[in-house]
Amino acid sequence: MPAGMVIVGAGECGVRAAVALRENGFDGPVTLIGEEAHLPYERPPLSKQAMTAPDMPLARTILDAEGFARLGVDFVGRNPAARLDRAGRAVHLGDGRIVPFERLLIATGSVPRRLALAGSGPRIAYLRTFDDALAIRARLRGNCRVAIIGGGFIGLELAASARSLGAGVSVIEAQPRILMRGVPAEIAAVVHDLHRGKGVEIACGEQIASIEDETHHILIRLAGGHAVEADLAVIGIGAIPVTSLAESAGLAVDNGIAVDDRLRTSDPNIFAAGDCCSFPLSVYGGRRVRLEAWRNAQEQGALAARNMLGADESHAAVPWFWSDQHEMTLYIAGLADEGRSVVRRDLGGGAFILFGLAADGRLVAASGIGQGDTVARDIRLAEMLIARQARPDPSALACAGTKLRQMLAA
Amino acid sequence: MTDWIEACGAEDIDEEDVIRFDHAGRTFAIYRSPGNEYFATDGLCTHEKVHLAGGLVMDDIIECPKHNGRFNYKTGAARGAPVCVDLRTYPVKVEDGKVFLQVG
Structure with a gap:
């Protein structure tokens, strides 16, 4: 069998990468290796609907057997990658099987501390x-x-x-x-x-x-x-990146598998993405971070796939996530600790947003909370402003009547 | 022929924006495009049943506020992961400054 693209880790990130390889026209072998017995599934509902649904919940499958067949992706479940042979460009699985690769993506995620x-x-x-x-x-x-x-x-x-x-x-x-x-x-x-x-x-x-x-x-x-x-x-005291496969193969590790802005590890044929990697965040001048967030896993999986195919794209996304808490939801774009001053915008009904501004006036973070998705749209717009390194007028940020969309158009 | 339901005033929706409209136990999303046309779809994302009205309208796209799934709200077409099932759309008309939906 010719060596193709191999992905270790069948969570949100790994599956997204497998799909993206096909979306971007790769027609060689793609193997997705996971350690759990289930088909790949979504994790966000585990702390929420999976607990509260009156009926016994089913895992929310991201891609089923038919989907894998349609994409021509070989999904190997219940079979953790045991060893990475960089010289021989192959992954050795728990059951002894050896999977050769041309390019490898490590998307092993994180585990609870x-x-x-x-x-x-x-x-x-x-x-x-x-x-x-x-x-x-x-x-x-x-x-x-x-x-x-x-x-x-x-x-x-x-x-x-x-x-x-x-x-x-x-x-x-x-x-x-x-x-x-x-x-x-x-x-x-x-x-x-x-x-x-x-x-x-x-x-x-x-x-x-x-x-x-x-x-x-x-x-x-x-x-x-x-x-x-x-x-x-x-x-629930935090998560630690799963780096053992990379570490034992001598790849650089720094609070996660260290990758560059292309999500490439210290080995040019091996990429890492999602919770398991630390990467430079261009919007903050290359500050190295590791994120544990659903959208990051998706975006990095897709980007790693494109770069495995030679796209040479830089990861430029702004961190963004949300969390449901009873009937309220909080949304955060950017990293709040980047802010040196804070501007508050009240949206009524107890909802509000805190905008974090850097010393030079750049918008670097926006954190909001409200009933349901009250703040979702503004945080999403703020995320775009952060990506542009915009310097919005603080008094306009404070005023709920001034639409963020107008600032984006400015 | 099903009836037209009065949903809201035409000016209740900003340009390039969306609002939620609940009717007879169902929930809808009504959009006003940058070109000042009105459209309506089912209110919940086909992926995780999130209200789309909390999301962001960009040109002819509505983006789910939670999982960033995207649809063309004019046609209901899903625009890629994580959404793969299209949204149902409904006829809309504007008369005397009011927006009407045919929800049948």
Whole structure:
């Protein structure tokens, strides 16, 4: 068999890359290698609809067997890549199979950071896969008490889902506030109050001293002296990039598999994209970042595919993501910590947007929250302004009557 | 022949924008194009049932606010991943400054 394009990792990023290879006219062999038993599926619903849907949820398949057949993509599931042989240009799979490649994309994603002192057991859970989601869902019924360790997006989305099912929910966060990473304090405060209003208990600045499995429940002792009793603890304290395949093959790793703006690793025939890679963000002068976001995974997968075919395109996208929290949704474009000053725009109904401006007046971030998708459109327009490195008038940004679209046209 | 339903005032929608319109348990999205024409589609994205009215209109495209799926709102045609199922469209007319939909 001639060597073709091989993708390791069958999440959103890897699948998007496989599709993009065909969309861009590549007609040689394409192999997509995944380690899970399921067909590739969407992860965003796992913390939300997969928990709350009244009927047993099905994984939301991104591409089914028919789709793979139609595209002529060889999907190899349940078979993790065990070793990367760069000299021989081949990937060795868990079952011993050897897949040669002309160009390789590593899209292995990230896995939950483990909390060592939690150990493992039936009452300790992490959320990454569909099977993880089913396991948590199975325990969330009835008058369950769930402790969520970590007040980040996964933890808080899960808190909202669990609470809507009637579970008692306690969130324990080590940092002084929730959503410390990437979300401005004013917006985190709204999310905090929203959860409190729904009956979610939130304890910030609390270190965990111990987690004891007492057979019928677990007891989480906090360093401050309090204790939380729960039937289930879900740990959401961040994710770490899956870099072992790249690392053991000697590829450069720097908070993720290090790639250039073309998503190329230190080996010109090997690319990396999505949660597993760190890359220079051109809009911020090449600042190296690693993103864990659905759209980034998609865009980078598609871009890596084009570059594997020789397009030589630079990744220029602005980070963008959203998170559902009860009936509100927050949207963020850009990286909030790039801002040196902040302009607030109130949209009514409690919705507002915080624009972050750099010292030279460039718009570098926009973070908003409101009922449903109230702020979605403005954040999307702000994202375009950020990409253009626009310097909008701060007083116009503050005024809800001034449409962002007009600034974009200016 | 189904009836025309009065949905909103023509000026309730900005140019190159969209609003949500709920009627008889269904939800629709009504668009005003940059060329000042009006169009209507089903209100929910065919991908994850997100209200399209929260999304951004760019020329003849509506972009889903959550997953960036894109449709041509004039024809309903899905414009690539993650959306692959077209949107249903509905006839629209504007009379006396009011927008009417035929939702049958």
